[in-house]
Amino acid sequence: MPPLEHAGRRVRPLIGELRALGVAALDLLFPALCPVCGATLAAGRRDPLCGPCWSAIPRLPAPWCARCGRPLPALHAPPPAAGPGAGDLRWPLCGACVGSSSAYDWARAAAAYDGVARDAIHAFKFRGMTALARPLAALVVEQCAPAVPADVAGLVPVPLARARQTERGFNQAALLAVRIAGALDVRVRRRWLARTRATRPQTELGAAERRANVRGAFVASPAVAGRHVVLVDDVVTTGTTVEECARALHAAGAARVGVLTVARVL
Ligand SMILES: [Zn+2]
Ligand SMILES: [Zn+2]
Structure with missing residues (x-):
């Protein structure tokens, strides 16, 4: 019936317009503010980060070390043309x-743990701004997706101790992994790695103490056997935690272990 069909076509755009109008009205009443710098979100925004903060994230320039992902001096010639999924592992x-x-076999971080990257990770983790998972995961995809080989069987978030997760209310690595996995079309495999005991916060400890603190703290599922597994975390500082996770994954038979993080200490 033409009149109804006509009405149907009119209603949907109208609802969309009303919704947009509602969002604009809410923005006017309660302007969305960037959790890092407090500016009102405007052009170039990557909600909830403002445009200038998103642009100011200290991304790590190529070329990168094939293993740890630190930027290399620019004098290194670019590698030969990449095959599909070869990434920058050469x-x-x-x-x-x-x-x-x-x-671990390879690691890549999107940014240096400094400036806006550090402030955003702090707001995400310690002020409970979980909405920051979206731009921080997008940053990892933007910077690291070409480095992720095609044979990856799953993303494994670094597990938090149960008490820590209860206190925080979420595992930041898991929130990032879900979004990164969606973009890369890979599955998140939370059950492939577990924490066997709580550890002290690594930031309180020296290098030798850090190693002792996490030694034997993780156990991997036999499901990882023969598979290429990628650990996901928010930040790598000394690398002791991801080292220990990778050791547990290899001990359970993982063929390769990669590491993806938002930031790393250089
Ligand atoms: Zn900002
Ligand atoms: Zn290196």
């Missing part, structure tokens, strides 16, 4: 990685 190693070993 870059040379940085000075710190040459002659040393690591439990």
Whole structure:
């Protein structure tokens, strides 16, 4: 019946217009503010980050160390044309990685743990601004997606101790992993890695104490056997925690272990 069809077509755009009008009215009454700098969100916004904060995140420039992901001096020539999913795993190693070993096979971080990246991660983790998972995960995808090989079987968020997660109300690594996995079309596999005991916050400890603190604190599921697994966390500081997670995954038979984080300490 033409009149009804006509009415149907009119109603949907009208609802959309009303909703947009409602959002605009709410923005006017309660302007959305950037959790990092407090500015009103305007052009270039990556909700809830404002445009200038999003642009000011200190992204890590190529080339990157093939293992730890630290930026390399620019004198390194770009690698030959990449195959599908080859990513940047064919870059040379940085000075710190040459002659040393690591439990993980590759790692990439989107940004240096500094400036807006550090402020945003603090607001996300310690002030409960969980909406920041969206732009921070988008940053990882923007910067690191080409480095993620095609054979990855699952993203594994670094597990929090039960008491810590209860206190915080969420696991920041899991919130990031869900969004990154959606963009990369990979599954999140929370059950592939568990914490066997609580550990002290790593920030309170020196290097040797950090290693002792997390030694044996994780156990991986036999499901990881023969698979390429990627750990996800918000930030790598000394790398002791992801090292221990990677050790547990390899001990359970994982073929390869990668690490994706929003930021790393350089
Ligand atoms: Zn801002
Ligand atoms: Zn390196």
